[in-house]
Amino acid sequence: MIKKHLLLFVFVSFFCPAFAQKIQSPQEFLGYKLGEHFTPHYRIAEYFRYVASVSKNVKLQQFGTTNEGRPLLAMFIASDENIGRLEEIRHNNLKLAGIESGGGSTAMPVVTWLSYNVHGNEPASSEASMWTLFDMVDPANAATKAWLKNMVVVIDPCLNPDGRDRYVNFYNSVVGAAPDPSPTSREHVEPWPGGRVNHFYFDLNRDWAWQQQKETQARVGLYNQWLPQVHVDYHEQGYNAPYYFAPAAEPYHKDITQWQRQFQITIGKNNAKYFDQNGWMYFTKYEFDLLYPSYGDTYPLYNGSIGMTYEQGGISAGLAVVTRSGDTLTLVQRVAHHHSTSLSTLEIAALNTQKLLDEYKKFFDNSRANPPGDYKTYVIKNDNNNKINALAKMLGRNGIQYGFGLANKTVTGFNYVTQKTEQYNVGANDLVVNAYQPKAVLLHVLLEPKTFIPDSNTYDITAWSLPYAYGLKAYGLKESFKPASTEWSVAAPKPLVNTHAYAYVSAWQSVNDVKFLAALLKKKIKVRYAEKPFEAGGRQFTAGSLIVTRAGNDLADFDQVVTQTAASLNQEITPISTGFVDKGSDIGSDAVRYIHQPKIALIAGDGINSEAMGEVWHLFEAQIGYPATLIRYQDLSRTKLGEFDVVICPDGRYEDFPSEKLQNWIRDGGKLIAVDNAVSLLVDKKGFLIKHKEEKKEDKDKEKDKDKTVKLYGDRDRLALSESIPGAIYKLNLDNTHPLGFGLPDYYYSLKLNDDIYDLFSGDDGWNVGTIKKDGYVSGFVGAESKKKINNGLLLGVQPMGRGSVVYMVDDPLFRSFWENGKLLFSNAVFMVGQ
Ligand SMILES: [Zn+2]
8 A cells, every 4th residue: 555655656746747846825835815914034035945945947046144144035037948047148148238248149038136125114025025936936827937938037035134124023023913003003103223224224225336235235246247127126105105116206317218218117007007907096207216326226227227116105004004095004905016016017028028138238338339428537546545445346346347547647637626627647546437338327327526417306315426425536538548457556565574663654544544543442552643744754644644653552562463453454554763753743742642542432212313323333333343332312311421432423303412411521521423413403502602604684684585475386396495405515625634634635525415504613612624615516406595505604613612522513424334535534533533
């Protein structure tokens, strides 16, 4: 009997592959219908792994891990014919783009990539990802099988697993046996910081181009190895809104092609067909524009793809919530909508594979033969190897080709700093980027000095030009020049061995220099800084340069510790053999000051802008490697503040600010660094000198007159624009003799995120370190009223108070961590000011 059964089993499994291929649906696998519960990330990963183990049409790739150790996954789905040649298809894409040589063929499969759940508390899409996957691999599904004939599908089930689990764990821990749809019930109110952001509270849908976060680096790394033809980024918005899909709203960046616009409409109409059939509400062409380059729709668009954002109404909705119109919105519905647009997008892509590939090829042919923009070559002056290195790395991560130096040294180009056309002698180690390359569009978007913006409402910052962000001098050239070399001739600094120096000197101009200081301080090495420029050992050093003297560092292996720390960070240091300097103040003089190792408290918790706080946290922990203690503002009253030297208050809404305790601590020698709204909360507070700039009387009168003019209700969005500044670049005059300005030139490009501006300090009361004069505007959209306001005032100030000080930073210098030059400015506030 036993034998007979065994025989039957062998027979069935051998002759009926359909039986062997029976694949469990998400419902069968999870034990509940999708949308009935929130699925934790590990269970989603288990379902993907399960499908990978039973379907012959998929390949699962773990391409990274999150900060909290969760896997980042991409599932590649293809037909029987294509699954074995994924590498060939991938290389073909890169050949079509011209990134690899060999031409490439348009008679190959299209690649469509679906990215789910980038914002952790927009969780419906990860649930839908399992359903989409099942439909694509279900052997009984003839429709999807047909689509796979000419298409490879990539599913990333969750771009932000840490954020998703933060939300899902919260929700699952507070929901009762049945969900409570009442909007005020606590299951619809997420605690701080919420699940939207990743571990370091970064918005991963603002990080595609900058790649400051681990998750983005891994994902965009993989993305650039594939460069798909279609990409969808799945989101949720407020739960009262209906579904949003392409075509996107204006403004579009002008480099987005007619074809890309056109196909957004084609896809949108296909989505609409299914929504119409089901009677579901939706909208298009509103709110979600295509400008800022670090989104999951624009980044793909600037890389030759049809990039789109889809938004289901659903943030904070839990399993069920009553909406404004009195309907109950459920997770089951939200999942169904995302599933519908997933399939509809795959369907329409599959029906247009030839056109998609032809146009994709055309996009890159055009990029290489006829790059957009006025400038065909960009030259970025190498004033500092570390800074050039940081920029080169960033370009490299985006697949932008660059080199160094030019054969003909004298060129004429647009000077980003003076905004004039000038002659320039190109140095051998200047960074040179030729526009004729596959990534010409992305290059242009990231480097053009002024973003072209039609006068319409936009969702995000409108200026990001990299030379300003990195604080590097740059020239835009109308002629095309190829760099002289793909390698730069700057040798890595030679590690010093067997030195016996009086002191070691390091520059203070880049994040790497800050890292070096942090590493020394952590090793309890005493470090000083030069208050004024000086010359020693045949070299010139600017104010702020770090000096590590043998004096005071009584270690047997002093030279080794300093030189090895430098070598481990690739940091160049100069040994000097005497304290008697060639020019300037001697090492033992008053002008060389001791850097007290600061103990830092960073304020977090309810009311604090979590992203702003996360930028500081990430700077200390992941970028420069220096300890900071995170304290909730409400716990400050029971904190021994005397243990800290620096308190950092990021942007936020603080209650009872500054507390008396905090003020006393400052007077006793503490240093408060206030950023953004924390600055405005100090206005009119006793002892704090910061004051809103008084508007001139005639301006006020005009304002009053204007208020009396009759406005049209229908114009209200447009009128609001005149007082808006979504994010623009301003040039500040910087007092770089003040420690807050060390290592920077006498100007600083600031990303202005609001129209706040303050009165200059008078007399000896405070230091006006960063000020704006009449023509500070550089780039980006600024409403007419705001433009008038941002003039003649203070944006960076330092006020001595008792034995302590207050640093005022009106605009967040660490915004999204991509404003590289802001990191030095912020480090000045932390390590240099008040020492
Ligand atoms: Zn979102």
